[in-house]
Amino acid sequence: MSTSIFDLDHERFVVAEERLHMPRREFLQFCATVAATLGLPAGAEAAVAEAVATARRPSVIWLHFQECTGCSESLLRAEHPTLEKLILDVISLDYHETLMAAAGHQAEAARKSAMAANKGKYILVIEGAIPTKENGIYCKVGGQTAIELTKECAADAAAVIAIGSCASWGGMPSTVPSVAGWDSSPTGSAGVAEILGKPVVTIPGCPPNPYNFLATVVHFLTFGTLPATDKLGRPLFAYGRLIHENCERRAHFDAGRFAMAFGDEGHRKGYCLYKLGCKGPETYANCPAIGFGDAGENNWPVGCGHPCIGCTEKGVGFTKPIHTVAKMLNVAPPLQYPRIDEPIGKGASFASAAALAAIAGAAAGGAAMLARNLGLSHQAAELEKAKEAKPKAEA
Amino acid sequence: MSAQVHHAKPAPVGGPLLNAVTLTAGVLIAIMAMILLVRFFYGLGSVTHLNDGYPWGIWIVVDVMIGSAFACGGFSVAMLVYIFNRGEYHPLVRPALLASLFGYTLAGVAVIVDLGRWWNVWNMYWPWSANPNSVMFEVAICITLYIIVMWIEFAPTFFEKFGMNEAKRRLSKIMFLIIALGTLLPMMHQSSLGTLWVVLGQQVHPLWQTPVVPLLFLLTAIITGYAVVLFESCVASSAYRRSIEMHLLTPLAKVMLGIVVAYLVVRFADLLWRGVLGLAFAATLEALMFWLEMACFFGVFLVIGTAAQRRNPARLFLGGILLMLGSSLLRLNGFLIGYDTGGGYQYFPSLTEILVTVGMFSIEVLGYVVITRRFPVLPREAAHA
Numbered sequence: 097m098s099t100s101i102f103d104l105d106h107e108r109f110v111v112a113e114e115r116l117h118m119p120r121r122e123f124l125q126f127c128a129t130v131a132a133t134l135g136l137p138a139g140a141e142a143a144v145a146e147a148v149a150t151a152r153r154p155s156v157i158w159l160h161f162q163e164c165t166g167c168s169e170s171l172l173r174a175e176h177p178t179l180e181k182l183i184l185d186v187i188s189l190d191y192h193e194t195l196m197a198a199a200g201h202q203a204e205a206a207r208k209s210a211m212a213a214n215k216g217k218y219i220l221v222i223e224g225a226i227p228t229k230e231n232g233i234y235c236k237v238g239g240q241t242a243i244e245l246t247k248e249c250a251a252d253a254a255a256v257i258a259i260g261s262c263a264s265w266g267g268m269p270s271t272v273p274s275v276a277g278w279d280s281s282p283t284g285s286a287g288v289a290e291i292l293g294k295p296v297v298t299i300p301g302c303p304p305n306p307y308n309f310l311a312t313v314v315h316f317l318t319f320g321t322l323p324a325t326d327k328l329g330r331p332l333f334a335y336g337r338l339i340h341e342n343c344e345r346r347a348h349f350d351a352g353r354f355a356m357a358f359g360d361e362g363h364r365k366g367y368c369l370y371k372l373g374c375k376g377p378e379t380y381a382n383c384p385a386i387g388f389g390d391a392g393e394n395n396w397p398v399g400c401g402h403p404c405i406g407c408t409e410k411g412v413g414f415t416k417p418i419h420t421v422a423k424m425l426n427v428a429p430p431l432q433y434p435r436i437d438e439p440i441g442k443g444a445s446f447a448s449a450a451a452l453a454a455i456a457g458a459a460a461g462g463a464a465m466l467a468r469n470l471g472l473s474h475q476a477a478e479l480e481k482a483k484e485a486k487p488k489a490e491a
Numbered sequence: 492m493s494a495q496v497h498h499a500k501p502a503p504v505g506g507p508l509l510n511a512v513t514l515t516a517g518v519l520i521a522i523m524a525m526i527l528l529v530r531f532f533y534g535l536g537s538v539t540h541l542n543d544g545y546p547w548g549i550w551i552v553v554d555v556m557i558g559s560a561f562a563c564g565g566f567s568v569a570m571l572v573y574i575f576n577r578g579e580y581h582p583l584v585r586p587a588l589l590a591s592l593f594g595y596t597l598a599g600v601a602v603i604v605d606l607g608r609w610w611n612v613w614n615m616y617w618p619w620s621a622n623p624n625s626v627m628f629e630v631a632i633c634i635t636l637y638i639i640v641m642w643i644e645f646a647p648t649f650f651e652k653f654g655m656n657e658a659k660r661r662l663s664k665i666m667f668l669i670i671a672l673g674t675l676l677p678m679m680h681q682s683s684l685g686t687l688w689v690v691l692g693q694q695v696h697p698l699w700q701t702p703v704v705p706l707l708f709l710l711t712a713i714i715t716g717y718a719v720v721l722f723e724s725c726v727a728s729s730a731y732r733r734s735i736e737m738h739l740l741t742p743l744a745k746v747m748l749g750i751v752v753a754y755l756v757v758r759f760a761d762l763l764w765r766g767v768l769g770l771a772f773a774a775t776l777e778a779l780m781f782w783l784e785m786a787c788f789f790g791v792f793l794v795i796g797t798a799a800q801r802r803n804p805a806r807l808f809l810g811g812i813l814l815m816l817g818s819s820l821l822r823l824n825g826f827l828i829g830y831d832t833g834g835g836y837q838y839f840p841s842l843t844e845i846l847v848t849v850g851m852f853s854i855e856v857l858g859y860v861v862i863t864r865r866f867p868v869l870p871r872e873a874a875h876a
Contacts, residue, residue: 441542444839451845463812466729471805 109145133311133386134323134333143318154317155214156221157207157249158192161235161242162269162285163224167260168194170303171310187219187313193237204238211252219313220253222246222288225262225269229284246291255322256296258288258329259309264298265290265328265410272415289329297322298329302407302414307386308334328410330380338425339376339404342384344394345369358401369398373419375406377426501585501648502871504731504864512730516857523850526843527604535607538843544836545827547605549844552826554601554851556684557819559634560715562594564723565641566677567716571746573670580739582870585648586727587720589868592641593855599638601851602631626686633680640673652866681712688825696777696829697767699821703757710754711818717747718818721811725804727863733872741801744810748795751814755788777829784824787817 113120124145131141158168172195189195190210191203198206211218224242227234232241240248250256261267262285269285272278289296299309312331315323323331340346348354348368355363355372363372370377376384376398383396383404398404403419406412412422530538541548564587572580603609614620615631622628643662650659662669685708688695701707721740728735762768771781795801795810827838840848863869 438543440835441545441837442540442839443837445842447842448840448845451842452840455845455849463809466726467805467808469729469805470725470735470808471803474803474805 130307130311130314133307134315144314153186153188154254154313155190155210155218156187157190157210157218157253158221158223159245159249160193161222161224161226161263162283163260163262165194165223166303167223168192171306186310186317190218201238211249215252217254218252219316220249220256221259222256222263223259225266225285225287226291227269227283228286229282234283243291246288250292255316256288256292257309257312258296258298260304261300261302261407261413263288264300267300267302268414295329297325297331299334300330300408301381304408305334305383305386305388308382326380330408334382335380335408337380337382339379339381339383339398341426342382343376343398344384345398363401369401369403371421372403373417373421374398374403375409375412375416375422376404377422377424378412379404379406379409381408499582499870501582501867501869503867504869506731506864508861508864513857513860516853519846519850519853520857523847523853526847530604535605538841538847540838540841540844542836542838544832544834545830545838547826548838549840549848550601550605552823553848555598556822556826558594558601558851559598559684560681560712560818560822561719561815562591562598563677563681563712563716564719565591565644565716566674567713568720569670570674570713574674580743582736583720583724583739583743585868586723586863587716588641588645589859589862590719590723590855592645593858595634595638595641597851597854599634604847626683626690630680630683633676633683637673637676637680640669640676643669644673648866648868677712678709682706682709684708691830694830694832695825696831697765698762698770698777698781699825699829701761701765703761704825706757707754707821710750710757711821714747714750714754714814715818717743718811718814721807722815725808725811727869731869733869735804736870737802737804740804740807744795744801744807747814748791751788751791777824780820780824780828784817784820787813787820791817
């Protein structure tokens with residue numbers, strides 16, 4: 097199976113080429129990128145290519161609630177030349193309020209028919225937080241509240257994916273105003289899992305990296321299951337490590353080289369942004385590993401010189417002030433450091449040299465006495481023997 | 492084993508356990524215990540002169556390297572008796588084994604004492620943490636196994652004492668396997684201890700760093716084993732006022748000298764072949780120590796070179812000491828004196844380090860006295876004495 101990827105004239109790829117209007121080379125490049133993002137072993141790109149090429153496109157219902165559409169934008173505005181084609185072709189986007197041509201009741205009808213036609217097989221993607229105060233009247237589509245829509249669409253979905261920080265836990269809309277008396281956001285914004293009362297796959301980020309979303313969908317396409325997640329529902333392939341662990345500026349952190357102010361010498365030299373409030377040490381995401389926007393290395397907030405704001409992490413992004421210093425999650429500084437002036441050792445002290453000499457003396461003395469006694473008794477024994485054998489009187 | 496029947500059965504020597512020797516040993520052990528208490532509460536740095544350039548000192552080189560070489564008597568004699576089928580040496584096996592038992596068990600203890608983070612030691616035996624490519628790992632596992640094997644090998648002594656005849660009978664059925672292991676394991680790790688110098692590379696002076704050092708270590712371990720038997724028999728007979736088994740020690744000394752010749756041939760052939768013998772004539776501490784070491788190995792021929800000389804127990808005693816000294820110097824020279832990690836590091840043992848090493852050897856002496864007096868180890872004295 098893994099060799100079929102080299103068979104570029106394979107019928108499936110020819111069909112995919114026509115369908116996607118993209119060269120096969122680019123198509124396979126995309127598949128390899130997705131496989132790598134997922135952290136799949138070498139050879140898996142073949143499975144991904146097969147899955148994508150065979151056009152088992154799952155129907156996707158995409159709901160928008162309290163959000164800015166940044167997640168959709170990031171998917172569509174990716175710099176990769178034909179990514180948007182793939183997004184619209186890898187999946188069958190049957191309902192997406194921003195992208196669909198239909199409007200009004202026509203649009204709602206399209207959603208209902210797509211749900212009925214793909215009952216139990218479609219993927220539900222939710223973008224945006226869900227307001228809960230006053231029975232959720234702050235966000236309505238077609239007369240239904242976001243809560244009602246979420247529950248209705250999730251009922252028959254094969255999988256539910258919450259894209260973006262808002263859908264993941266409430267995100268920016270859930271931020272509690274820093275005014276006395278407030279203990280929740282004005283609209284009581286919540287994430288999808290809270291509304292459904294069960295865990296869902298979340299792709300937090302503001303916006304999230306489009307590859308993390310695509311890779312999750314392609315994983316579902318290829319293996320029929322959603323990828324393994326952490327306890328917050330974030331796929332481990334993308335959110336398994338702290339940003340701090342893979343950060344390109346990490347060496348500066350370890351060496352104690354920090355930018356102290358925007359535009360200072362350290363900042364211009366690309367030093368660590370920890371002291372400017374970078375939340376990399378307490379934020380799980382693969383940003384330093386895959387970057388943003390297909391624009392090459394270093395194209396992500398920290399790479400551009402801005403501290404990470406922790407947008408993928410509930411309780412950090414949109415909650416902690418941007419320039420507050422992060423809490424170190426896994427790199428607790430040691431209680432003590434090795435000495436810089438490592439001692440190179442001492443010569444013999446009087447006490448130890450004297451002790452050694454005493455031991456050597458005692459041993460030598462003891463051995464000499466013992467040897468002397470042994471010799472004497474040997475001599476005596478020889479004499480005895482000589483006496484017994486009279487003729488040999490010599491000792 | 493066939494010759495066993497004709498030998499005097501081993502029997503406890505008897506006599507008081509409390510005397511000048513055991514009392515002195517006890518005091519030295521108590522001093523060691525106090526120093527080790529400090530070491531375990533305040534770390535190695537509080538009682539040793541170890542540093543980054545000399546991560547091991549006399550606790551490893553003397554207690555483990557030299558101590559385990561001294562403890563090769565059991566294996567050397569067992570090899571002679573069981574592998575080369577020289578049954579006449581059988582009465583020497585148990586006393587030699589006893590010394591080995593203490594030597595190795597204490598070497599194991601000394602390693603733990605010397606480990607900075609000794610509480611991690613279990614990782615060595617945990618297959619998922621073990622590193623089978625490491626020489627140290629081989630040595631550690633091999634020595635651990637050998638300590639267990641030796642206790643089993645020595646177990647009949649305890650069975651006899653406590654009248655556990657059934658257990659003794661059962662054990663004797665698989666004893667051949669234990670003895671084979673007890674010969675194989677020390678050959679493996681004694682040579683691996685030498686391999687450490689191969690691994691240390693240029694940090695070890697060229698007079699000692701050579702690819703054949705595993706063979707040198709193995710040969711000197713066997714030589715030391717026989718030397719210790721000579722030494723121990725003389726001391727035991729002197730201390731317990733027993734007759735010496737000269738009819739065994741005299742031919743044993745000849746076997747030993749044969750191996751010394753083989754060792755010297757290998758040693759000098761290697762030095763010549765690598766073209767480093769010239770370094771032995773430089774005015775350095777290493778060259779001086781090299782000749783001291785060599786003097787021990789050559790000197791032994793002056794002491795017990797002739798058949799007549801080998802019949803004199805005093806000469807056998809001195810010959811044994813010379814070879815023990817020679818093998819010790821070989822290890823001391825390569826591991827400490829000819830060992831230079833650069834950067835100006837130096838090492839000389841602290842008083843507390845010396846006292847702990849003394850304490851370790853005191854345990855051996857005390858244990859030997861207690862066990863030979865109370866357990867059947869030494870052959871029963873003939874009625875005439």
